[in-house]
Amino acid sequence: MTALRHLLVKDLQILRRSPLLLVLLALYAIVIGLPVGYAVSRPPSKPKVAFFNAVPPSSNTFQLGGESRDASRYADELFESIDPIRVDSRQAAIDKVKSGEAVAALIVPADITQALQATVSLSGSAQKPELELFYAADNPLKRRYVEDTINAQVAKANRALGEELTKIAGQYLGILLQGGGFSLLGQKFDVLGLKRSAEILQGVATALPEGDPKAAAVQRVRRFAQLAIDNLDLSDSVLASISDPISVNAQTVDGPTSSLDGYAVAVALTVALMFIGLLVAAGMLALEREEHAFGRLVRGLVGRTILVVEKALLGALAATVTALLLVLLLSLFQPVRLDRAPLWLAALVAGALGFGAMGVAIGALTRDVRASSLLAFLLSLPVAALALVPSGSVGASAYEVVQAVAALFPFKPTLEALDAGLNRGGGSELTGALVHLIALAAGYVVLARVGLRRFGAGT
Amino acid sequence: MRFGRRTALRDVTFTAQPGEILAVIGPNGAGKTTLLSILAGLQVPSAGCVSHGARHVGWVPQQAAVYRKLSVAENLRLFARLERVPDVEEAVTRMLDQAGLADRARDELGTLSGGNQQRVNIAIGLLSDPPVLLLDEPSSSLDPRQREVLWTFVSGLARERSTTVVFTTHNVGEAERYADRVLVLADGELLFGGTPAQLGDAVGDAADFEAAFVRFLRERGH
Numbered sequence: 001m002t003a004l005r006h007l008l009v010k011d012l013q014i015l016r017r018s019p020l021l022l023v024l025l026a027l028y029a030i031v032i033g034l035p036v037g038y039a040v041s042r043p044p045s046k047p048k049v050a051f052f053n054a055v056p057p058s059s060n061t062f063q064l065g066g067e068s069r070d071a072s073r074y075a076d077e078l079f080e081s082i083d084p085i086r087v088d089s090r091q092a093a094i095d096k097v098k099s100g101e102a103v104a105a106l107i108v109p110a111d112i113t114q115a116l117q118a119t120v121s122l123s124g125s126a127q128k129p130e131l132e133l134f135y136a137a138d139n140p141l142k143r144r145y146v147e148d149t150i151n152a153q154v155a156k157a158n159r160a161l162g163e164e165l166t167k168i169a170g171q172y173l174g175i176l177l178q179g180g181g182f183s184l185l186g187q188k189f190d191v192l193g194l195k196r197s198a199e200i201l202q203g204v205a206t207a208l209p210e211g212d213p214k215a216a217a218v219q220r221v222r223r224f225a226q227l228a229i230d231n232l233d234l235s236d237s238v239l240a241s242i243s244d245p246i247s248v249n250a251q252t253v254d255g256p257t258s259s260l261d262g263y264a265v266a267v268a269l270t271v272a273l274m275f276i277g278l279l280v281a282a283g284m285l286a287l288e289r290e291e292h293a294f295g296r297l298v299r300g301l302v303g304r305t306i307l308v309v310e311k312a313l314l315g316a317l318a319a320t321v322t323a324l325l326l327v328l329l330l331s332l333f334q335p336v337r338l339d340r341a342p343l344w345l346a347a348l349v350a351g352a353l354g355f356g357a358m359g360v361a362i363g364a365l366t367r368d369v370r371a372s373s374l375l376a377f378l379l380s381l382p383v384a385a386l387a388l389v390p391s392g393s394v395g396a397s398a399y400e401v402v403q404a405v406a407a408l409f410p411f412k413p414t415l416e417a418l419d420a421g422l423n424r425g426g427g428s429e430l431t432g433a434l435v436h437l438i439a440l441a442a443g444y445v446v447l448a449r450v451g452l453r454r455f456g457a458g459t
Numbered sequence: 460m461r462f463g464r465r466t467a468l469r470d471v472t473f474t475a476q477p478g479e480i481l482a483v484i485g486p487n488g489a490g491k492t493t494l495l496s497i498l499a500g501l502q503v504p505s506a507g508c509v510s511h512g513a514r515h516v517g518w519v520p521q522q523a524a525v526y527r528k529l530s531v532a533e534n535l536r537l538f539a540r541l542e543r544v545p546d547v548e549e550a551v552t553r554m555l556d557q558a559g560l561a562d563r564a565r566d567e568l569g570t571l572s573g574g575n576q577q578r579v580n581i582a583i584g585l586l587s588d589p590p591v592l593l594l595d596e597p598s599s600s601l602d603p604r605q606r607e608v609l610w611t612f613v614s615g616l617a618r619e620r621s622t623t624v625v626f627t628t629h630n631v632g633e634a635e636r637y638a639d640r641v642l643v644l645a646d647g648e649l650l651f652g653g654t655p656a657q658l659g660d661a662v663g664d665a666a667d668f669e670a671a672f673v674r675f676l677r678e679r680g681h
């Protein structure tokens with residue numbers, strides 16, 4: 001342990017003598033970590049869509065249930081998801097797509113308000129309002145995003161209109177039931193209503209002499225009116241279920257999900273831990289051979305295992321300090337739960353140990369710092385990419401392989417531990433990830449120890 | 460000593476007395492560095508033994524095994540601590556004086572000349588005041604003036620502290636000048652062990668020691 005402490009102090013002295021390298025390393029990890037974190041937790045940026053509205057401003061409204069509605073508010077909702085380029089003609093919109101300036105063109109035809117009015121007037125209409133959409137074929141990802149966005153917005157508008165129509169239909173049925181006045185096509189009508197009709201019929205039936213065949217007929221009509229009253233009383237709930245027949249109750253199968261911002265913080269911290277842990281541990285172990293000190297050290301002064309453990313701890317220490325700096329920086333923009341500090345600190349340290357141990361395994365395979373740094377970079381990028389592959393993006397068997405491979409590296413368990421510690425308050429997921437990381441750290445230390453055997457003490 | 464199917468050293472036996480300076484010479488690939496590595500405990504021989512334990516041997520590798528980002532004193536202090544030297548600061552001060560680097564104690568090693576780095580390299584090997592000092596081609600990176608300083612220092616160790624010094628070199632002139640005895644190795648075999656004068660006598664009239672060494676090797680088929 002004394003030898004480990006002396007080596008650790010020596011390595012910290014060496015690192016302190018290289019302030020520019022240290023600052024660049026920390027900055028690199030932070031600069032890479034932040035955008036990667038936010039990129040993987042954000043949907044694609046708003047796509048540019050050429051937009052031509054052929055509807056004259058004076059014809060922008062339609063009547064619904066006696067009220068005037070502005071069709072442009074549906075367009076405003078759509079513009080929250082796309083970046084519109086407003087143009088003056090249909091052809092200009094299509095040209096924007098052809099030139100690559102926009103990934104799609106959305107055209108609102110001049111007669112859409114009338115078609116909409118005809119559809120919602122409850123008079124029945126074969127002509128449905130229709131939007132025109134043109135896509136660029138060269139970017140399938142953005143095309144999919146635009147298509148999904150516009151379909152989602154149209155579905156939202158349809159649903160809003162459907163709810164209004166249902167409400168109006170319900171009001172009409174209420175008038176039929178209770179009676180009262182309403183206006184249609186500018187004319188006012190007074191409706192007797194089924195309930196009042198039934199009362200009148202009951203009065204007529206009572207006034208007729210007993211045995212009069214007309215009384216039996218009136219009673220029959222009254223019973224029908226009563227039947228209609230009883231069933232129309234249920235119309236509101238029936239119509240409500242028709243307007244929204246299927247609802248979605250979203251739940252996750254593996255515990256509560258995190259907010260995008262919280263997940264971004266976890267990803268950013270994991271990336272920073274990875275770069276610093278791998279590079280420092282691998283580089284400082286390789287430095288022992290580059291400085292030709294390895295042979296002198298292992299010639300009875302320091303055991304190879306102590307040397308490996310010391311470099312893993314050094315990498316973990318450097319990674320933890322950098323990650324804490326990143327936490328401070330992120331806390332300026334995104335609240336970090338201090339009440340959960342013990343949880344995310346445990347995740348941070350365990351992740352740092354995992355990466356430090358992986359770093360020494362890399363350092364044990366290389367003879368100099370440059371080679372170890374290159375190998376650390378080459379390995380870290382696919383390791384991170386594998387861990388970030390979302391389920392459903394590849395086939396089931398391929399995803400199982402990806403999961404199995406990702407489990408061999410510290411990125412995924414570190415991300416899971418940090419996400420659990422930062423955003424979900426720990427639980428069994430955090431415990432599992434911590435155990436996973438400790439096991440990985442031990443495995444990588446053993447690998448590094450075996451790897452060092454191939455280098456004689458004279459190296 | 461075997462490396463796979465290749466035998467690097469075969470039947471090499473010798474003894475060295477306290478205060479004796481022993482030079483190991485031979486052509487490239489003769490097994491000089493392997494012999495020193497075994498004596499230093501860096502490699503375990505496949506057969507045979509070394510009577511002195513590795514911890515009683517000071518080892519100075521060919522390339523300076525020092526940390527260039529640490530100062531001269533910090534390098535010495537680190538290795539003194541790792542060697543568990545009883546009085547670390549005393550050992551550091553002593554070695555700085557012996558190496559003539561007291562005025563450069565605070566300088567980063569990377570800023571020193573190759574010769575001075577080699578002096579620190581040797582000083583580290585001497586920190587624990589070992590009875591045996593092994594030097595692997597110690598003067599290969601030094602200029603003539605620095606070589607002179609080095610050998611004066613090493614000769615002083617042998618004479619004043621009775622340190623046994625074993626060194627390898629390609630410079631047979633150095634071996635003749637500073638070694639009490641030379642060991643001639645070729646293809647892993649010990650061909651000769653004796654004084655430089657005895658090696659000259661073994662080949663008759665040679666112009667100088669280097670010529671005698673070359674003729675000796677040739678006569679034995681190397």
